[in-house]
Amino acid sequence: MKSKLIFFFALAVTLISCGPTIYKVADFSEVTAKHKTVAILPTEVSMQLRPNEMKKTSPEQLNQMQEQTGKDIQDKMYAWFLKRSGKFKYTVTFQDISRTNALLAQANLTYATINTKTKDELARLLGVDAVISSRATMKKPMSEGAAVALGLLVGAWGNTNNVQTSISINEGIKGDLVWKYDYTASGSVGSNTDNLVNSLMRNASKKFPYNAK
Template sequence: MKKLLPAIFLIAFIINAKSQTNLYENPQFDDIAKTHKSIAITPFKTQVKLRPKQMKDMTSEQLDRIEKSEGEGIQTAMYSWFLKRKKRGDMQTIEIQDPKATTALLNKKDINYTNISNYTPQELAEILGVDAVISGDFETDKPMSEGASIALGLLVGFWGSTNSAVINMSVHNAEDGVLLWNYNKKVKGGMGSSSEDLINILMRKASRRLSYTKS
């Protein structure tokens, strides 16, 4: 029965979810993307909106750790998504920086999850040595990453799939900081049981307009 739960959540999402999507694509994205050789994905700034009753059983520091874990989970899931597309030959020849390398390079400049918003995508791209940076925000009722879900479950006894989520993703050009692509999607309903499931669902249609991937 446990093995069936992820599939049930995914089916519930596809059938019952109410979604709202906004997609922006820079008219020059295709031409600019052809010059790119490497991209990096930064941790997504995350907000986990808990009910007041749940917040009574945890400190702000504990919530901060959960949100950080969730943001890093989305980053890792995006990295995995790109690697799979590259392996299948569905992407142009481009290197995707390992999140571990991204974290190490940022740490050397004293940049972390807490203060990364103080830096522009152009500044981050220069530090990371890439041609473009993928960044974003994620808002959810319940965390999707395994570490954050377990932590939340242990703290407040709260388990289960996410009921609603809003993800906002952007691709910025390193050379001039120009926004090349933005994807904002709000979903409600039963969803996948992990960050990777969520990214796979959200990117299914959006990737067709992402210049790094082949149609």
Template sequence: MKKLLLLFLPISVFAQTNLYENPDFDRIALDHKIIAMVPFKTQVKLRPKQMKEMTDEQLDRLERSEGESIQTAMYSWFLKRKKRGDMQRIEIQDPNTSNAILGKQNIDYNNLRDYTPMELAEILGVDAIISGNYETDKPMSEGASVALGLLIGFWGSTNNATVNMSVHNAKDGILLWNYNKKVSGSIGSSPDDLINRLMRKASRRLAYTKEN
């Protein structure tokens, strides 16, 4: 059996960072007991030649897989902080639970943006909802990267990605926190690596993880 060799390079974070924090986030967060994240809306911007090798259905599956990978990576990031003792008051809803609850309401990746963060939070029974957009010119998750490479023979070593994530309050739907950042990395970089790098500094202004 032939072995597949992937090039793993570290993700680097560069300029073009925008971070917004609601002045009342700390006060509002005191009443929060459980939060959830939904799949990130993803756009994989392939080159025209690469697009010709993919069907719309294949691209949709690829983007859905990426969006759910970012959702899972965010969940893992919060769990690590909770285990470390940084988030003793807050529970994080498992993405499998969140997606199952939404599925019972006929809400999935494709129509998720038809609902407001306030509506999604109410359906999920949480105090705040984390959502976002993710754009990349190559998939970040290993499975999607391998699938793309096998499908169209493309194994580029670097990629560009932009992540825009938000935290909305469930009670009134107001924006509590927004983080927009452009990053670069390798096709072998995982969503966990991406989120860890992104949140390294941004978490200092995230009410749930601030040092008391």
């Protein structure tokens, strides 16, 4: 009986430790009072492949898969906001990601070099009041194209089932971080980008700072 209690206690601690963590600057309302437009950047993706997979995957192929997955998550996140804009009544509009990515390309910023610019520099470049950035650390690709590419390379067709994710909002004047949400997706949630974004945004939506409700 005692061993069972210890097991359930340990399980509870594990579940709590995997729960979402939220940061919000104390004067968020004042800092973001005049925000009208927000840009969503491509997600920074890190794939931690197994040693046998790494041997058969070149750095260029890995970078390509990470970029494909990062832009796929960006697209799904933008679509999520659009579909629920009526329900949540956001106080800002979200810049079309095709415009965001075009402006980045015109400035000669690639997926790999976006982080060479500060968040305030990116906001000015994109003509927005704030930028949403995100990170995802996974063990295998989630986007269909990237998963197929890895499958063809090393015969690994399974998808990841544990993804460390975060969403951050930086205001555009000084680039200061004003909101951050950390979340761990596990199980079937981590099987593809649709599931990941739906789970991440569904959990974050009630705390999302631009939500008027």
